[in-house]
Amino acid sequence: MLTTQLKYDLVMFFREIFYLIFTIVIPPATYLFMGQLFGGATYGENLNYVQFYTPSFIILITFSVVFFAFGFDQVMNRSMGIEKRISIAPVDMRTLLFSNIIKSVIITTLGFMTITFIGITVYSLEIGFADFLKSYGVFILINAALLTISSAIYSFFKEMKSALVFSIVLFQIVLFTADFTVPVDGMPKFIQVIANLNPIYHINHLFIDVWNGMFSLNGDSAISLGYIAALVFISMLLVTRKARN
Amino acid sequence: MQNITVKGLKKSYGSKEVLKGLDFSAEQGEVIAVIGKNGAGKSTFLESLMMIRDFDEGRIELFGKDIRKLNAKAVRELKRDMSTVLQPTNFYKNLKVKELLSLFNAYYGKDADLEGTIRRFELGEHMKSPFDKLSGGWKQRVALAIAFMTSPRLVILDEPTTGLDPYMRDVLWKNIIRHNREHKGTILLSTHYMDEVERYCDKVLLIHEGRAQVFDKPANILAASGHASINDFYLAQIGETEAVPC
Numbered sequence: 449m450l451t452t453q454l455k456y457d458l459v460m461f462f463r464e465i466f467y468l469i470f471t472i473v474i475p476p477a478t479y480l481f482m483g484q485l486f487g488g489a490t491y492g493e494n495l496n497y498v499q500f501y502t503p504s505f506i507i508l509i510t511f512s513v514v515f516f517a518f519g520f521d522q523v524m525n526r527s528m529g530i531e532k533r534i535s536i537a538p539v540d541m542r543t544l545l546f547s548n549i550i551k552s553v554i555i556t557t558l559g560f561m562t563i564t565f566i567g568i569t570v571y572s573l574e575i576g577f578a579d580f581l582k583s584y585g586v587f588i589l590i591n592a593a594l595l596t597i598s599s600a601i602y603s604f605f606k607e608m609k610s611a612l613v614f615s616i617v618l619f620q621i622v623l624f625t626a627d628f629t630v631p632v633d634g635m636p637k638f639i640q641v642i643a644n645l646n647p648i649y650h651i652n653h654l655f656i657d658v659w660n661g662m663f664s665l666n667g668d669s670a671i672s673l674g675y676i677a678a679l680v681f682i683s684m685l686l687v688t689r690k691a692r693n
Numbered sequence: 694m695q696n697i698t699v700k701g702l703k704k705s706y707g708s709k710e711v712l713k714g715l716d717f718s719a720e721q722g723e724v725i726a727v728i729g730k731n732g733a734g735k736s737t738f739l740e741s742l743m744m745i746r747d748f749d750e751g752r753i754e755l756f757g758k759d760i761r762k763l764n765a766k767a768v769r770e771l772k773r774d775m776s777t778v779l780q781p782t783n784f785y786k787n788l789k790v791k792e793l794l795s796l797f798n799a800y801y802g803k804d805a806d807l808e809g810t811i812r813r814f815e816l817g818e819h820m821k822s823p824f825d826k827l828s829g830g831w832k833q834r835v836a837l838a839i840a841f842m843t844s845p846r847l848v849i850l851d852e853p854t855t856g857l858d859p860y861m862r863d864v865l866w867k868n869i870i871r872h873n874r875e876h877k878g879t880i881l882l883s884t885h886y887m888d889e890v891e892r893y894c895d896k897v898l899l900i901h902e903g904r905a906q907v908f909d910k911p912a913n914i915l916a917a918s919g920h921a922s923i924n925d926f927y928l929a930q931i932g933e934t935e936a937v938p939c
Contacts (some may be wrong), residue, residue: 452799456788463787463823529783536743536779537800540765680886 449539453547461517461555470619471555476562479505482629483571491631495660498571501582502563503659507652508628509559510591516615518552518596524609536604553591561586579661590651593680597647600683603690618644622648647679696721696879697742697756702751710739713903714751719896722868723848724878726890729900730931733884736780738900739851742881743777744768757845773801776845777851782836787827790816790835792841793824801843803903813868814838814913829856837865841872850870850882854889866893887924897923899906899930906930 483497491500525531534544564580567573577585605611623629625643632643643649646673650672657663699717703710711734719725727735740746741753744760753760755771763771784793790809798805813819814834819827824835835858840848848869854862866889872878884890890897891911899907907914907930911923919925 449802452796456785456792456796458790460785460787462860525785528786529779529781530785532745533777533779533783534776534800535745536772536775537797538769538802539800540769 450547450550452626453539454550455545457547457551458554461551462612464517467513467517467521470516470563471509471559473614474510475505475509475559476566479563479566479571487571492656493662495656498567498573499660500656502567502571502573503655504626504628504652505563506587506642507590507621507626507655508592508623509563509650510556510587511626511648512619513552513555513559513624514591514598515618517555518548518595519602520611520615521548522599523602523605523610527606527608527611543664551636553588556587556591560584574579575659576661579659583655583659586655590655593651595682596683596687600686600690603687622646626652628652633655647676650675695719696723696755698752698754699738699742700752702738702741702748702753704741704748711903712748712751713921714740715900715903717898717905717908719879719881720828721879722873724880724893725872725882725896725897726854726886726894727881727883727898727900728885728890728927729883733900734903735807736851737879739849740882741848743775743849744772755848773803773843773882774846775849776840776843776847777849778833778836778840779852780851780855782832784824784832787823789821789823789840791820793835794839795832797839797869798842803843805842805844808843811837813841813864813871815864820877823932830858831860833857834861834864841868844872844876845878846876847879847881850880852883852885854886862889869893887922887927891923898922899927901931 479501482501485678487497489497491497522531530559535541564573564575601647602611621642624635625639625647626645627643632640632649635643654669654672654676655662657669663669695718697719702717704712715734715738715748717738721909727733729851737746741748742755748761756774756914758767758771759936760768761769763810768837785796788796794807794810798807811820812919814837816834819831819835822831824832831852837850837853840850854865857865863898867882869882869895873880894911896903896910897914911915913925914926915921918926918929920929
């Protein structure tokens with residue numbers, strides 16, 4: 449049953465233009481476009497474009513998939529009565545949830561590989577096998593954290609329109625306050641405050657460090673990890689409470 | 694054998710009491726119409742039977758099992774013998790009709806007669822159409838095909854003929870009768886078409902002000918009330934003016 453559901457979940461994802469544009473098209477295109485404009489610049493702690501933005505765009509794709517194709521998709525199914533219709537069928541709801549999670553992991557992995565491939569072929573990205581594996585492991589943990597946060601946030605939405613507006617606004621906020629485009633350091637102070645509240649900003653910087661073999665547990669990384677862990681914990685409480693209801 | 698037994702079913706939404714102690718039972722193989730004004734509680738009653746709407750008081754037994762005493766696995770087992778059409782009808786919008794049939798067949802884990810279902814509901818020309826691209830009538834047709842595909846012992850249909858043209862209404866009723874004859878399936882349906890109630894249903898349940906006001910065979914109802922049709926009887930029961938003679 450799980451394989452059948454997963455097959456159709458993937459089919460539905462690849463037939464939804466809205467999801468494809470925000471997950472598969474925009475992030476790689478922006479990665480390529482920005483590389484042409486700012487490829488020679490230096491970022492953060494003496495990182496070049498490909499070292500800084502390759503992990504960043506992997507996180508951007510992961511965020512887009514998890515928030516659009518997982519979170520928003522749940523609201524769409526709820527508001528259109530699809531969830532209700534399926535709940536009448538003799539299918540274990542855990543099967544549907546696992547299928548959705550595996551779908552997200554497959555699509556984000558595809559994004560991970562695509563960005564890495566573009567980095568290697570277009571921008572001469574160099575990454576050791578051990579760092580690549582370590583990064584993929586952390587990437588899966590990030591997936592789990594984002595899936596939990598996304599589930600909690602979208603469980604509050606009953607209507608598709610409000611969830612859609614929220615998703616598009618959220619995408620813009622995340623795009624500009626998580627160091628995916630113009631570096632936050634060069635932005636006005638209030639944007640930097642928003643960035644510090646944005647969990648994707650913290651996730652992005654932790655992942656950049658892991659990707660480049662620069663991660664160490666210090667004050668900054670401990671704050672980022674603690675903040676993300678707290679959000680995941682709160683999200684898990686919310687999801688469990690909603691599920692019980 | 695009784696497929697459905699309902700005793701003292703009560704349900705409120707906030708301060709509004711929708712069901713006020715409804716009693717009902719259905720034997721295997723019966724076709725029963727549930728009628729009543731909009732907002733009378735028909736959908737709440739049917740959704741309680743479908744196990745997707747919790748109720749406040751009372752008891753529901755399906756195939757002899759008290760649904761409140763079942764664990765999740767037992768509920769899933771019970772659902773394998775049931776199917777339904779909801780209002781409004783919606784499925785995964787990006788899946789094609791043949792994919793939806795295949796997916797729901799997998800949900801039920803039965804070896805359904807897909808070809809026969811496609812033929813009986815005349816879905817052939819739209820098998821490769823995404824569900825979202827179908828008109829309302831075709832969507833309803835797909836929903837009905839899915840409901841009958843696995844030959845369930847109990848089919849619950851919430852206003853199944855709404856939005857269907859007369860030809861498709863006829864196709865639906867032929868399938869209900871066939872299902873009832875071949876599988877001794879119990880059919881419970883809410884409808885506003887009183888001609889269908891009179892013509893096809895074994896019994897009529899009239900829900901009025903949250904209770905089962907009348908529950909009997911159409912012929913008995915007409916004989917006891919003296920009305921010429923179920924439509925006249927219905928209008929008289931819900932307190933509307935007499936039907937205007939044609």
